Amino acid sequence: MEEIIHLKDIVRNFPLGNQIVKVLKGISLRINKSEYVALMGPSGSGKSTLMNIIGCLDTPTAGEYWLNHQDVSQLSGNELAEIRNKEIGFVFQTFNLLPRSTALENVMIPLVYAGYSNKARKERATEVLEQVGLADRMTHRPNQLSGGQRQRVAVARALVNRPSIILADEPTGNLDTKTSEEIMALFDEIQSGGNTIIIVTHEEDIAQKARRIIRLRDGQVESDTSN
Numbered sequence: 177m178e179e180i181i182h183l184k185d186i187v188r189n190f191p192l193g194n195q196i197v198k199v200l201k202g203i204s205l206r207i208n209k210s211e212y213v214a215l216m217g218p219s220g221s222g223k224s225t226l227m228n229i230i231g232c233l234d235t236p237t238a239g240e241y242w243l244n245h246q247d248v249s250q251l252s253g254n255e256l257a258e259i260r261n262k263e264i265g266f267v268f269q270t271f272n273l274l275p276r277s278t279a280l281e282n283v284m285i286p287l288v289y290a291g292y293s294n295k296a297r298k299e300r301a302t303e304v305l306e307q308v309g310l311a312d313r314m315t316h317r318p319n320q321l322s323g324g325q326r327q328r329v330a331v332a333r334a335l336v337n338r339p340s341i342i343l344a345d346e347p348t349g350n351l352d353t354k355t356s357e358e359i360m361a362l363f364d365e366i367q368s369g370g371n372t373i374i375i376v377t378h379e380e381d382i383a384q385k386a387r388r389i390i391r392l393r394d395g396q397v398e399s400d401t402s403n
Contacts, residue, residue, distance in 0.1 A: 177211075178208060178209045178211075178317075178328060179208055179209070179242075179245075180203065180206070180207055180208060180209045180211075180243070180244055180340055180341065180372050181206065181207040181230060181241075181242070181243060181341070182189065182205075182206050182207075182242040182373075183203055183205045183206075183229075183239065183240075183241050183242075184204050184239055184240040184242075185202045185203075185204055185227060185238065185239040185240070185316075186203040186204070186236045186238075186239035186240075186241065187200055187201060187202055187217070187227050187236060187237045187238040187239050188222075188229065188234070188237050189237045192379045192380060193385045194358055196315060198395060199222045199225045200222045200225055200229075200236070200395045201237070201317045201366065201394070201395040201396050202373055202396070203226060203239075203392075203395070203396065203397055203399075205221075205247040205390065205397065205400075206393075207372065207374070208371055209282060209340070209365075209370075209372055210367065210370050210371065211372055211373075211387065211388060212363070212364075212372075212373045212387040212388065212389060213372075213373070213375070213386055213387070213388045213389075214300075214374075214375045214376075214377055214382070214383035214384075214385050214386035214388070214389045214390070215227065215374060215375065215376045215377075215390050216260045216376075216377060216378065216380075216387075216389060216390070216391045216392070217378075217391055217392035217398070218378070218393065219378075220392050220393070221336045221394065222344070222390040222392050222395040223225070223284055223376055223392050223393075223394075226377065227343060227345060227374070227376050228403040229241060230258045230341075230343065230374065231260065231264050231266060232248055232256040232257075232259050232263075232264060232342045233260070234253075234269075235250070235251070235256070235399075236249055241300050243259065243263060244263060244340060245397060246259075249253070255286070259272055259279065260364065261286060261289050262290070262337065262339070263271065263288060263341060263382045264339050264340070264341050264342075264343055265334030265335055265337065265343070266334055266340070266342075266343050266345070267274070267327070267338075267340045267342065267343070267344040267345070267347045268302075268330065268344075268345050268347075269345055269346035269347065269349035269350055270320070270350065271326045271327055271328060271329070271350075272330065273318045273329055273332045273333075274318075275317065275318050275319065276317065277317065278306060278314065278315050278316060278317055278327075279302050279313055279314050279315070279316055279317075279318075279321070279329045279332075279364050280298070280302065280305065280314040280315065281297075281334055282289055282318070282329055283301040283305055283329060283336050284297040284298065284300075284301040284336070285331045285333065286333060286336050286337045287300060287301065287335070287336055287337065288335055290353075292378065295362035299315050300336055301332070301336055302314065304332040304333075304335045304336050305329070305332050307335070308328040308329075308331050308332045308335075308362060309328060309362075310325060310328050310332065312327065313325055313329075313340075322355070322393055323334070323350055323351050323352075323355060323396070324351060324355035324359065326361070327347060327348075327350075327351060327359050330347075330360065330367070331347075331359070331362060331363075335371075336366055337369075340372060341372045341373075341374065342363070342366060342371050342372070342373045342374070343374050343376075343395060344363070344373065344374070344376065345376045345378055346376060346378070347359060347363075347375060347377075348360065348377070348379070348382055356382065362390070363385075364376070365389045373386075383395050386403060387402060387403050388401070388402050389401055389403065390403065
């Protein structure tokens with residue numbers, strides 16, 4: 177298996193007044209291409225901080241992070257933004273869609289930054305909306321869609337740049353049970369198509385759908401098991 181993520185002794189400290197809060201205390205992990213991983217842990221365990229580092233939204237205080245064989249732990253903000261746009265698709269609990277834009281326009285946004293022509297943007301966005309089962313909802317705005325459909329738009333937007341990794345932060349947190357199951361089935365499909373998926377969740381039943389569960393506690397890996 178080819179490695180896509182390699183974290184080595186990752187430390188993340190945050191200053192709080194004149195104190196230093198140690199949030200991540202030397203985390204080492206390897207994740208292979210096409211793996212399906214759930215990241216779990218109680219509040220304050222460091223899972224959001226770890227996700228921000230994996231997603232190139234933040235840099236570690238110490239340690240190394242290799243993403244697709246490139247050391248990204250020391251990059252500048254602009255360099256990180258470029259890697260983020262190319263390598264990582266994000267799905268959030270709150271969908272983060274633009275309310276006045278249609279589903280199609282929302283999905284096209286990452287392609288604007290990637291420099292695609294308008295025609296190419298439309299074609300690619302149409303393709304991923306069809307992939308997530310929203311061919312008939314492309315011209316609808318978020319307020320005309322159900323929660324599950326909005327999350328599908330968010331998943332389509334995460335996929336549109338053909339990223340290596342999908343990072344999903346509590347992706348079913350705002351959804352009912354049936355809709356959650358539909359969204360998790362969609363992640364299954366995406367993973368079988370070759371994407372690496374990392375889901376941050378505090379829900380045990382959601383985590384069990386992944387193939388591997390990494391549990392954090394107090395800024396360290398407590399357990400790492402395969403399903």
